[in-house]
Amino acid sequence: MKTRNHTFVLAALLGACLLFVAFLCPAPASAEDEEGIMEVKLSKEPEKLDQSVEQSIDYLFGVLGDKTARFDVNKVAPMLDFVINGPQDPKDIEPARRFGGRGICLRKDVNTDLDTILRYFYNPDIPNALLCPAVLRLSGWKEGSEFLTRDTRLWDDLENLDQPVIVRGQEFEVNTPDSFAEAYYRYDLNRLIVLLRYQGKNVAISVSEQPEESDVGRKGAILDDKEWEYFYSGIEGLNKGLIGWMDTFMYKSGSVQVFLERDPEAPTSSVFLFKWLNAGWLGGNVVKRSHIYDGSLRYARSFSKVLESSTLTPEEVAAGIKGVLTMNHAQVDAKIEEYARNFEIRFADNPKLKKKSYAKIVADGGYVKVLDEEARRSILALQKLKTLLGMDTLVDLGASPVAAAPASAKPEAEPAKTGGDPES
Numbered sequence: 015m016k017t018r019n020h021t022f023v024l025a026a027l028l029g030a031c032l033l034f035v036a037f038l039c040p041a042p043a044s045a046e047d048e049e050g051i052m053e054v055k056l057s058k059e060p061e062k063l064d065q066s067v068e069q070s071i072d073y074l075f076g077v078l079g080d081k082t083a084r085f086d087v088n089k090v091a092p093m094l095d096f097v098i099n100g101p102q103d104p105k106d107i108e109p110a111r112r113f114g115g116r117g118i119c120l121r122k123d124v125n126t127d128l129d130t131i132l133r134y135f136y137n138p139d140i141p142n143a144l145l146c147p148a149v150l151r152l153s154g155w156k157e158g159s160e161f162l163t164r165d166t167r168l169w170d171d172l173e174n175l176d177q178p179v180i181v182r183g184q185e186f187e188v189n190t191p192d193s194f195a196e197a198y199y200r201y202d203l204n205r206l207i208v209l210l211r212y213q214g215k216n217v218a219i220s221v222s223e224q225p226e227e228s229d230v231g232r233k234g235a236i237l238d239d240k241e242w243e244y245f246y247s248g249i250e251g252l253n254k255g256l257i258g259w260m261d262t263f264m265y266k267s268g269s270v271q272v273f274l275e276r277d278p279e280a281p282t283s284s285v286f287l288f289k290w291l292n293a294g295w296l297g298g299n300v301v302k303r304s305h306i307y308d309g310s311l312r313y314a315r316s317f318s319k320v321l322e323s324s325t326l327t328p329e330e331v332a333a334g335i336k337g338v339l340t341m342n343h344a345q346v347d348a349k350i351e352e353y354a355r356n357f358e359i360r361f362a363d364n365p366k367l368k369k370k371s372y373a374k375i376v377a378d379g380g381y382v383k384v385l386d387e388e389a390r391r392s393i394l395a396l397q398k399l400k401t402l403l404g405m406d407t408l409v410d411l412g413a414s415p416v417a418a419a420p421a422s423a424k425p426e427a428e429p430a431k432t433g434g435d436p437e438s
Contacts, residue, residue: 054105054304054307054308054311055304056105056106056118056303056304056307057105057106060106060107060108060303061106061107061108062107062108062110063107063108063109063110063119064092064096066092067092067093067096067109068109068110069089069092070089070090070091070092070093070094071093071109071112071270071288073086073089073090074090074093074206074219074221074270075112075221075223075268075270077180077206077221078182078204078205078206078221078223079204079223081182085178085180085208085210087178087210087212090219091212093270093272094212094213094217094272094274097121097272097274097284097286098213098215098274100121101121102121103121104119104120104121104286105118105119105120105307107119108303109288109290111290112268112290113223113224113265113266113267113268113290113291113292114265114266114292114299115266115267115290115291115292115293115299115301115306116290116301116302116303116306117288117289117290117303117306118287118288118289118303118306118307118310119286119287119288120286120287120289120307120310120311120314121284121285121286121287122284122285122287122314122317122318123276123282123283123284123285124282124283124284124285124317124318124321124322125280125281125282125321125322126281126282126283126321126322127275127278127281127282127283128172128216128217128218128273128274128275128278128283129169129172129278130281130321130328131218131273131283131285131321132167132168132169132172132218132273133167133169133328133329134320134321134328134331135220135273136161136167136168136169136207136218137167137328137332138155138161138162139332139335139336140328140331140332140335141153141154141335141392141395142185142187143187143188143392143395143396144320144331144335144395144396144399145316145317145320145321146313146316146317147190147242147316147396147399148190148239148242148312148313148315148316149189149190149309149312149313149316150187150188150189150190151188151189151190151198151244151246151389151392152186152187152188152200152388152389152392153185153186153187153188154185154186155183155184155185156183156184156185156186156202158184159182159183159184159185160181160182160183161181161182161183161205161207162183164181168181168207168209168218171209172209172216175209175210175211175216178208178209178210179208179209179210180206180207180208181206181207181208181209182204182205182206182207183205183207184202184203184204184205185202185203185205185222186200186201186202186203187200187201187202187203188200190234190236190242190244191234191235191236191244191245191246191253192305192309193236193305193308193309193312194254194305195231195252195253195254195262196233196234196235196236196252196253196254197231197232197233197234197251197252197253197262198231198232198234198246199228199229199230199231199232199263199264199293200228200229201224201226201227201228201229201264201267202224202225202226203222203223203224203225204222204223204225205220205221205222206219206220206221206222207219207220207221208220208221215274215275215276216274216275216278217272217273217274217275218272218273219270219271219272219273220269220270220271220272220273221268221269221270221271222267222268222269222271223266223267223268224264224266224267224268227263227264227265227266228263228264228265228293229263230250230261230262230263231250231251231252231261231262231263231264232246232247232248232249232250232251233247233249233250233251233252233253234246234247234253235247235253235364235366235367235372236366237361237364237366237367239312241400241405241406242316242396242400243360243361245361245366245367245372245376246384246385246389247371247372247375247384248375248384249371253366260295261295262293262294262295263293263294263295264291264292264293265292265293265294265297265299266290266291266292267289267290267291267292267293268289268290269287269288269289269290270287270288271285271286271287271288272284272285272286272287273285274286285314285317287310287313287314289306289310290306291305291306319403320399320403323403325402325403325404326402326403330402331399331402334395334398334399334401334402334411335395335398337398337411338391338394338395338398338411339391339395341391341394343387346387346390346391346394347382347390349394349409349411350382350385350390350393350394350409351379351382352408352409352410353381353393353394353397353408353409354376354379354380354381354382354385355379356408356409357376357381357408358376358377358378358379358381360408361376394409394411397409397411398411
């Protein structure tokens with residue numbers, strides 16, 4: 015791993031030791047910190063995931079890596095049986111190590127059907143970052159991805175699942191500041207999506223693998239996790255005392271996520287996540303299971319707020335994002351200047367932004383200077399989503415584009431096409 019040349023070797027070693035000590039300290043059994051991040055203590059001796067389920071996961075990553083592979087539902091049956099019949103809270107079951115890192119299992123039940131989940135999560139007009147804004151700042155499908163070029167939308171394929179539907183693509187993501195060192199990274203993902211019917215239930219499986227090392231970590235700050243408020247400095251390093259100068263990377267990551275429709279009439283679905291992460295510095299992985307689990311809880315809490323909203327629809331979100339993406343540069347700049355001024359006022363007393371380097375960036379609306387076009391539009395897209403959810407915002411982006419439109423102009427079930435999303 016790359017690292018900067020520093021003469022303060024003693025401070026570096028001391029900082030590294032302190033960081034390792036911090037990583038080894040146990041989290042509270044169940045507590046919420048001042049930023050609103052829920053921490054859960056995991057077992058020190060977790061149960062091993064059944065070998066038949068491990069083989070299903072092996073098979074899925076094999077199919078992800080082989081574009082010529084034919085999909086065999088029987089190979090993933092043990093994993094699907096585990097998702098359907100396994101424990102309601104699998105946090106103390108540990109999958110085998112992959113990608114040089116440890117893994118976690120997490121289940122989240124949501125009050126919606128698979129059709130709605132697909133219209134949100136696998137809609138070219140809605141960036142994934144808006145569905146889990148507690149963990150993603152940016153996301154988008156890369157040009158040429160099969161996901162973008164296919165003739166039908168995934169939710170249309172639910173009508174005929176006599177054979178599994180296989181879709182591939184490449185994405186990029188930028189995470190929000192992590193809950194330990196408050197660093198954020200940009201990285202690519204290879205993605206495999208499989209739709210199938212199993213034991214009469216509609217199922218979507220999403221498999222991701224990070225093929226290459228991320229770019230260097232940059233300093234951020236979690237200001238209010240419940241309200242999805244974060245700070246991005248653009249400065250390389252960690253927001254962590256003596257080790258703030260360290261260059262860190264996400265080396266590898268992977269996930270298998272299963273969306274299983276339990277009752278389309280109720281409607282209810284289970285979202286089950288297997289996730290692995292290898293990240294650190296000097297080639298060493300310092301990520302504990304608790305860190306991955308905490309991040310996954312942030313992910314689950316934010317996506318359930320969107321999916322379970324009684325007032326929000328995928329069509330409304332797509333129309334709102336289209337409005338942001340079609341704003342001209344002058345309009346974006348004006349709104350971001352308004353956002354930066356209100357950001358400074360809103361967080362004037364936040365101790366994290368008292369740090370000299372951060373205070374200098376935020377002062378007099380100067381935050382705009384570290385936000386490029388991509389970051390500016392992502393901020394406005396998130397502010398639009400918060401408006402639609404009835405949350406407090408730092409910039410006025412108006413009411414629902416669906417509710418405000420004449421009946422003849424409102425989008426049908428098929429959301430407006432914008433040619434892809436701005437992130438991941």
